[in-house]
Amino acid sequence: xxxxxxxxxxxxxxxxFAIPFSVRKVIAPVFHQGVFVDYASTSLFxxxxxxxxxxxxxxxxxxxxxxxxxxxxxxxxxxxxxxxxMCLSLVWAKPDVWMGVQAALRFLLYVGFYFYxxxxxxxxxxxxxxxxxxxxxxxxxxxxxxxxxxxLGLKWLGESVLDPIQSGIPVVLIDGARQLRAHGTLPHANVxxxxxxxxxxxxxxxxxxxGRLINRLSWWWVAxxxxxxxxxxxxxxxxxxxxxxxxxxxxxxxxxxxARLRQSLRIGWPIILAVVIVALTQWQAVVPRWSAxxxxxxxISVRSxxxxxxxxxxxxxxxxxxxxxxxxxxxxxxxxxxRALLPGGQLPxxxxxxxxxxxxxxxxxxxxxxxxxxxxxxxxxxxxxIYLLALAELGPVGLGLLMWILGAxxxxxxxxxxxxxxxxxxxxxATVTIAVIGLVDHYWWTLPSGxxxxxxxxxxVGVLWVNSDYNGxxxxxxx
Numbered sequence: 001x002x003x004x005x006x007x008x009x010x011x012x013x014x015x016x017f018a019i020p021f022s023v024r025k026v027i028a029p030v031f032h033q034g035v036f037v038d039y040a041s042t043s044l045f046x047x048x049x050x051x052x053x054x055x056x057x058x059x060x061x062x063x064x065x066x067x068x069x070x071x072x073x074x075x076x077x078x079x080x081x082x083x084x085x086m087c088l089s090l091v092w093a094k095p096d097v098w099m100g101v102q103a104a105l106r107f108l109l110y111v112g113f114y115f116y117x118x119x120x121x122x123x124x125x126x127x128x129x130x131x132x133x134x135x136x137x138x139x140x141x142x143x144x145x146x147x148x149x150x151x152l153g154l155k156w157l158g159e160s161v162l163d164p165i166q167s168g169i170p171v172v173l174i175d176g177a178r179q180l181r182a183h184g185t186l187p188h189a190n191v192x193x194x195x196x197x198x199x200x201x202x203x204x205x206x207x208x209x210x211g212r213l214i215n216r217l218s219w220w221w222v223a224x225x226x227x228x229x230x231x232x233x234x235x236x237x238x239x240x241x242x243x244x245x246x247x248x249x250x251x252x253x254x255x256x257x258x259a260r261l262r263q264s265l266r267i268g269w270p271i272i273l274a275v276v277i278v279a280l281t282q283w284q285a286v287v288p289r290w291s292a293x294x295x296x297x298x299x300i301s302v303r304s305x306x307x308x309x310x311x312x313x314x315x316x317x318x319x320x321x322x323x324x325x326x327x328x329x330x331x332x333x334x335x336x337x338x339r340a341l342l343p344g345g346q347l348p349x350x351x352x353x354x355x356x357x358x359x360x361x362x363x364x365x366x367x368x369x370x371x372x373x374x375x376x377x378x379x380x381x382x383x384x385x386i387y388l389l390a391l392a393e394l395g396p397v398g399l400g401l402l403m404w405i406l407g408a409x410x411x412x413x414x415x416x417x418x419x420x421x422x423x424x425x426x427x428x429x430a431t432v433t434i435a436v437i438g439l440v441d442h443y444w445w446t447l448p449s450g451x452x453x454x455x456x457x458x459x460x461v462g463v464l465w466v467n468s469d470y471n472g473x474x475x476x477x478x479x
Contacts, residue, residue, distance in 0.1 A: 024158070076462070172288055231286070413425070
């Protein structure tokens, strides 16, 4: 491996490792009633710079390789069409085309990341090693946050300022006491849960690796720590994706690879037992999250999603053919008439929404991100459903392209899995995780960390396909 190849490898590992770190520079903040509005502001994220640098290194090395692989056409084509439709939607984007421009540019950057991965990654472990390192770090931070019941002061890594007493912080009630849900350095506990379940879905075949015992033990420890972090995030959507996907994988393994399953469980049972013990000790926190009638906090969560559905219907009624344009949904909740931002980056009043949600804002006195304590402020979030968001912002065409992308990824993964390949089933689990969580949350569509995990899941399938014998050769991703 020459010097430039080593630089590329380490830069790729750093990029994937840094996905969950919410480090950014706010370039053009927007405020309403003195409160920072995240979904209407312009920010430059660390991940943007790292991916841009990665693509620049690839361009510098492209003369030497001279090869470009478009990847599986049934997946790449809808991705490109969706990117093109996003750019075209800027023509009719209202009320603030600049928000659409930055959303479209960031998606194009992530599509470039997809092409980099399917062209430069031959061994799937080049994706998984830095991803697993990130999982261990995020889970370690999550465990510390949960058991100290506050943030750790790592604002320079993008950690939010978390105090369970503060109104709006994601918590659960245990005997009347407010217990903080684990966040890591991600903007919300649900996003941490999504990140960890995606990582587990992508890395589980390593638990059945035929390599050295020490390696398999290491992968089991990573999975165990990731599972504990996922449990402490108390994310229902991530938990559902884990339980559903995990059961399907176990059944498939029992039918296709029963001997390897027994061998792996003989190694990993102590770690499984430790995870079960942690889950049982936190049962009082876990159970209320799955019962909407258990306490006021869960009732508010359900009610807010019902209100978001009403907000969606009002916005979509005005843009049922073309959509609002990419990046415009949130602004249209506030500005149904398509009014532009007021001078000085202020949002006008008179929103169409009816709900109340958490305001995540930068606190200069604390030097970090915090949730607003002003519960009199009507602050709105996107509807918690990526399919409704695609429909609202990009119309039926955008929704159709999103469904095509997920369907193509599932199709490719199933074809790989039908030959008994563990990695094909991993790709299917990752795709189904995106699809399931997308039904009840929005971050795959709205947040940079979520969009990157979305693209990483698709890239896993693309890399597997490009390096499989379906592509006329056998790659190092076979298992």
